[in-house]
Amino acid sequence: MPVLELKDIAKQYNKRVWGVQGMSLDVEDKEFIVFLGPSGCGKTTCMRMIAGLEETTRGSIILQGKDITDLPPRDRGISMVFQNYAIWPHMTVYDNIAFALKLKKLPSSEIKSRVEEVADMVKIGTMLSRFPGQMSGGQQQRVALARALAVRPKLFLMDEPLSNLDAKLRVIMRTELKAIHQRTEATSIFVTHDQSEAMSMADRIVIMKDGEIVQVGTPEDVYFRSADIFVAGFIGTPPTNFFYVDVKKENGCTILDHEFFKAELGKEDSDRLSGYEEIVLGVRPEDFILNKEGNGILKSQVLVVEPQGAHQVVALEVEGNIIKTLVPSDHSLRPGDNISFDFDMRHLHFFDKQTEKRIS
Amino acid sequence: MDNPTGVLSREQKKKIIPYLLIAPVVIYYILFWLLPVVRAISGSFMSAPADEGGVFTFGNYTALFKDPVFYQALFNTAFIVLISVTLEFVLAFGLALLINMKFHGSGMFLFLALIPMSLPAVAVGAMWTSGLSTYGWLNSFLIRIGILNAADKIIFLGGGHFAKMFLIIIVDAWQVIPSVMVILLSGMQALQPEMMEAGYVFGGSRFKVLRKITIPLLKPTITTAMILRIIAAIQIWLIIVMLFGYNRLPVLLEQIVLNVDKYTGSEAFFRKGMALSVVVSLIVSCVSFLYLKVSGAFDEPAGKGV
Structure with a gap:
């Protein structure tokens, strides 16, 4: 049974413009899915609908057999890494990571061990008492990752998490993210407009254009059996x-x-x-x-x-x-x-x- | 010497230019700020102008501190500041949150909410005087819509001491809530929406996110809004005079105006007024300093932020 089912979900803005139209997708357990497409193709909107930050105009979102379409974000069991990190500057790294765990009222010893575990996983174990303002962009990114990992979500969403990093760090983080995914086996959806990022990380790539899915397939599928001229021209550097x-x-x-x-x-x-x-x-x-x-x-x-x-x-x-x-x-x-x-x-x-x- | 201008070396010129550039501001402050302050302070310790045979004295202050009206004014002012600033802040914060939700028509709502801010205090005073008098428009309105019997007109302005103060607080709040709201709203709009969204994703309810994320992130804005409001609230007087007249509800600034401006011809009252203005300045400075201290505005910032 798929972990996440998107059934014909659509998003309309101002009762006129369709941001996402009729998107259906099954995500299997432990899969690493990448939404890939040019800017404005609706990939981020789709992710925000799954997270509950954007209302779904039509269709339903089913997570582990439960319809979550109209639930508030906090009741969905989903965690997310934002493009600009969105870590809270007034809290220490520890408090940032522990935020969700404290709200769940976990015992403090459990919170401490979980925070330390994920902090070590993303290599910020020695910085827990720092404030985000005292860290580099790459380190802040790691805090955002640790915060998302700490809740052990049913589904792990990442919205262009590497796009604010410099080229070298981006490639390093790519590898680390993939290693973390292999270790945690968290079902993940990753949004990017960078096709090489998508190719190197994805189990399956969902290629989107103008709010619609153009092709869903493994990196080999989309590269060697591109569904149409758009995909063939989008995947690969230099393009087809x-x-x-x-x-x-x-x-x-x-x-x-x-x-x-x-x-x-x-x-x-x-x-x-x-x-x-x-x-x-x-x-x-x-x-x-x-x-x-x-x-x-x-x-x-x-x-x-x-x-x-x-x-x-x-x-x-x-x-x-x-x-x-x-x-x-x-x-x-x-x-x-x-x-x-x-x-x-x-x-x-x-x-x-x-x-x-x-x-x- | 290698000095073509013969007056200043290039190094010396470089050093002088910044001082030349700020000189106009410095001169302005000395003439229009420092000088009056010094004269007010020195004047409050004189029995009369020096050229009219005035001598150094603490008499103005002892007269002030012996006057029971001063303590009344002090208490009234403190009461009004405490209640009105709290009330205004809570209401303005709620309004700002509401408008920040960007619902359909929130732009129009913002426009309407800002109208009181654009009215001068005198106009507000006139409006409420005509509204709150026994035959004023507020009573007429209440009778017209059937809430009130024509025989039971409310005598708004004839209440007791605390009723008067609450009336002032309400009228003052009506006028200044928009300005507090605008400051808070601008602060809210400068926040990255993802900060709050992350709060929702990581298990926060609306209230939790407001308390744990929005308000702490707004702290610099809140401090600014509060300090401006506290200073303005200590200086409340015109609206009181317009609604009740002098000496009916004594407050600090009204007493200054009364002593300096209304009891004309009496040097003693004038000097007492000067002393009072020095005392009020001290109070404003101390309260502001204390507030900033308590709110942590002097603390080393935790970091340069995200």
């Missing part, structure tokens, strides 16, 4: 490159025909595309394979080279569009060089030109 191509039959083979290239498809892909005349082809940057002989499928000139260490991002200009490819660093390339690529035919993405959905 798109080409409008015609599907043609030549000598019994299916050919993708583009002004700059022609690609011959295998049997399986040919079957998938039967009946289509025009499609959108998606090729991920790493699926361009450099052809050293110069007679690959796509021939062009190097526009820009961006070294990344182990590999380099090579940008080309095809039909006025910038195409980004990943090339190992051992090929020295300069702007203006002639370059030729083959496609990794196993990983091509085909999308319907009208609906923009994946053709499968």
Whole structure:
């Protein structure tokens, strides 16, 4: 049985604008779910509805079999880490973490041991008597985490908790959060707009756009089997490159025909595309394979080279569009060089030109 | 010497400029603040102006402290301050919380609630004098809506000592609650809403969150609002004079005005008034200091906040 069920929940603002429309989702026990999407897609609104900080206009939220849609936040058994931490500056770290436990009227020895346990888990065990104003942003973030962990919630919500940290600390916290999740096994929902954060942390990613779910799947699902052009363009850095191509039959083979290239498809892909005349082809940057002989499928000139260490991002200009490819660093390339690529035919993405959905 | 201007080195100039910039303010304060204060203090220890043969004396103060009206005024003022500041604070805080909920029409409500603040004290006095007199609009209104019999008009202004004080407290509250409310409201709106939301998520009821989170976070604002109100309440007088006249409900400031301004021609009363004004200043300073001390405004801040 799922821990959390969202049944067609929707949020309307001012009786006009829909922030979230008709969202349904089952979250399994111990799962780490990430809500991913561009700003304004409704992911935070959805999380706030689950927390009870935002009224749900329609639909129901069921936590461990109990309908919590209209309960006040305190009766939901949920804890949350806020984007700006929202730890209370007038209380010591200890009092911040112990706040919920004191309200639950736990015995003080129990409170003390729980506070110390979670404080050690997030490595602020020596700072319990400090005030938040005497701590760095990263440490305040840890206080917010400890406070949320201390209540041992049925569901653990995190609203872009890493977005206020600097790039280096963000990557460190990512790993620590994942380790904490593995240790506590708390069912978690994590909101972010950073796709690499989502990919590296999630058991399943919920990709949202304009208040609706576009795709739910494992990181591998959304990356290798993107549901539509939006997902393929949103996931991955650099994002997927798109080409409008015609599907043609030549000598019994299916050919993708583009002004700059022609690609011959295998049997399986040919079957998938039967009946289509025009499609959108998606090729991920790493699926361009450099052809050293110069007679690959796509021939062009190097526009820009961006070294990344182990590999380099090579940008080309095809039909006025910038195409980004990943090339190992051992090929020295300069702007203006002639370059030729083959496609990794196993990983091509085909999308319907009208609906923009994946053709499968 | 390497000194092109021949007067000041660059270093010296740099040091002088800040003093030049604050000089106008310093001069203003000396002329319009320090000088009157010094003259009032020195004047309160003189029997008459020095050029008219005045000599140093404690007589003004002994006259003041022997006057039973002074103690009455002291008690009345203290009573009004205590009750009115408490009442105003509680009501203003409630109103601010209400308006801060941003319900439909809260903007209009805020506008209406602010009207009393825009009226000068004299207009408020006139309004309530005409309202509270036996044939005033308040009685007419109560009779018109049928709460009151025409024969049982309430004689608002004819009550006893404490009835008078409570009437003053109500009228004063009516006028100043909006200003206290605006200060508290601005403080509330400066708080991050997540502070309170976190309180709700972590098990707090509305009341718990208010007591454990909102009020402690509002403390600097509350201190500001209270200190302004306490000082203003100690200085209450005009509304009392307008409703009851002089010497009916003696309070400190009214006694100063009475002695200095109304008993014209008598040097002794004038000097007593000066002494009283020095005493009132001392009281205001001491009360303010005590309040700030007790509220912890002088304490080392716990941290730079979030």
